[in-house]
Amino acid sequence: MLTENDISRLEQIIGYKFNDKALIIEALTHSSYVNEHKINKKHDYERLEFLGDAILEMISSEYLFKTFPEKKEGEMSKIRAALVCEPALYHDSLQIDLKNFIQFGKGEEATGGRNKESIIADVMEAVIGALYLDGGFDESKKFIDKYVLSNAESYQMYNDNKSTLQELVQSLKLGAVRYETCGESGPEHDKMFKVRVFVADKNMGEGTGRTKKSAEQQAAYQAVLTLNKKK
Structure with missing residues (x-):
């Protein structure tokens, strides 16, 4: 359960500082908490999301339009999708320790809800919604500029790096691309996977993630960086 101290810590x-504390509490409340406590008059974060x-x-x-005057609509759309995708927003949320402020029901907590990238990403958007309603456009923009767009240079990490790697390998005629799961850790509801990517049987990168797909994308990103340095 959120306390006044929790809210003050997040505000800090x-x-x-929120004028209407109910907004930030709503942004941090998962549906499992509302259902479990039968709080009919309270909302979960989904509307604010x-x-x-x-x-x-x-x-x-707007940021991409001003920052990349040479890029076309399709290119900007791809960058925007990478910037605001679930893994990117989850990564951004770590800067403010967001997952530790969310109210979950006991069931969702027990099944690892606090570490689900999809939920944390949704709550990041809910916080943006709460800031907009409480402080206006400027406050929501400040938050986005500081915690989302400040990582814009690393947007490639959340792009479709597997496709990029495949295209790069084909253009350089290097051989086949192969992914190999080389480690798993954590309980069933909160696993971490470690994956290596091989190009023509040479280890070109490693990645970790809460899904094999996420770990493969990170490994592919490392491989793309390595191959681009050699070009």
């Missing part, structure tokens, strides 16, 4: 981290998603798309679009 993000540098904004809907609002925050729209604001995030608008602000990130």
Whole structure:
């Protein structure tokens, strides 16, 4: 359960004090908590997530339009998708320790909800929505600029690196690409996977993630960086 101290600590981290505390509490409340406590008059974060998603798309679009004057619409769309995808927003959320402020029901907590990238990413958008309603456009933009767009240079990490790697390997005629799971750790509901990627049987990169797909994308990203240095 969220306490006043929890709210104050989060406000201190993000540098904004909410006038309406109910907004930030709603943004940090999962549906499992509402259902478990039968709080009929309280909402979970999903409505604020809907609002925050729209604001995030608008602000990130403006940023990309101004930052990359040479890029076409299709290229900017790909970059925006990489910037606001679940893994990227989850990574951004680590800067403010967001997952440790979310209210979960006991069932969702027990099955690893606190570490699900999809949930944490949704809550990031809900916080943006809460900031917009409480402090206006400027406050939501400050948050996005600081915690999302500040990582814009690393957007390639969340792009479709497996496709990029495949195209690069084919253009350089290096041989086949192969992924190999080389490690698993953690309980069933909160596993971490480690994957290596091989190009023509040469280890070109490693990645870790909460899914094999995520780990493969990270490994592919490392391989792309390595191959681009050799070009």
